[in-house]
Amino acid sequence: xxxxxxxxxxxxxxxLLVMWMAGCGKKGPPSVPSAKAxxxxxxxxxxxxxxxxxxxxxxxxxxxxxxxxxxxxxxxRASLDKEGCEGCPIIFERLDRVNQDVRQYAVKPIPGHTCxxxxxxxxxxxxxxxxxxxxxxxxx
Numbered sequence: 001x002x003x004x005x006x007x008x009x010x011x012x013x014x015x016l017l018v019m020w021m022a023g024c025g026k027k028g029p030p031s032v033p034s035a036k037a038x039x040x041x042x043x044x045x046x047x048x049x050x051x052x053x054x055x056x057x058x059x060x061x062x063x064x065x066x067x068x069x070x071x072x073x074x075x076x077r078a079s080l081d082k083e084g085c086e087g088c089p090i091i092f093e094r095l096d097r098v099n100q101d102v103r104q105y106a107v108k109p110i111p112g113h114t115c116x117x118x119x120x121x122x123x124x125x126x127x128x129x130x131x132x133x134x135x136x137x138x139x140x
Contacts, residue, residue, distance in 0.1 A: 040064060040121045040129035043073065048117070048137045053107040055117055057132060061100065068123040070100045076120070076131075079113040090116055097122065109139040 041064075043057045055075065064070045076092040098105060107117065116136045121129035 040068060040070070040123050040127055042130040043119050043121055043132040046117065046119060046132040046135050048135055049104075053109055053115065053117075053137055053139075055105045055107060055119070055135075057103055057119055059103065059121060064121075064123060068125075068127050071122045071124050072097050072099045073102065074120045074122055074128075075105050075107075076118050077107065078116045079110050080116075082112050092116070092118065109137075111139050114138045 041060075043059050046055060046057045048054065049056050057073075059070075059073075061070055074097050075095045077095050078090040078092045080088075080090070095107065096105070107115070109115075114136055115138075116134050118131045118134045120131050123129075
């Protein structure tokens with residue numbers, strides 16, 4: 001072979017080797033680009049107004065990000081009797097769902113129980129906030 005052809009062959013093989021090395025390596029599976037999650041803010045200042053169990057909370061509808069539309073609030077209750085259960089989990093059940101304009105809710109007392117309450121904002125399309133803080137009330 002002629003020297004020019006040898007140089008062209010060596011140069012071509014070198015370029016192929018460099019491209020192969022640059023392209024090899026561990027590849028991961030394809031992934032979806034991350035997007036910032038849209039969430040609802042949690043209801044604030046959940047309080048019990050009286051011994052009968054009137055719940056009250058604050059919520060600013062202007063804090064709901066677009067395109068979410070505030071639908072209402074879910075109210076949850078858990079109760080333990082006087083004996084209680086040391087170390088047992090407290091299991092909350094949904095009592096009711098109220099519309100977006102409601103900021104108070106009357107709950108029926110359960111005599112001899114300590115009741116725990118929390119609420120959660122619900123938005124469309126199928127978005128839920130974190131839970132509010134938990135409040136408790138003892139009914140004698």
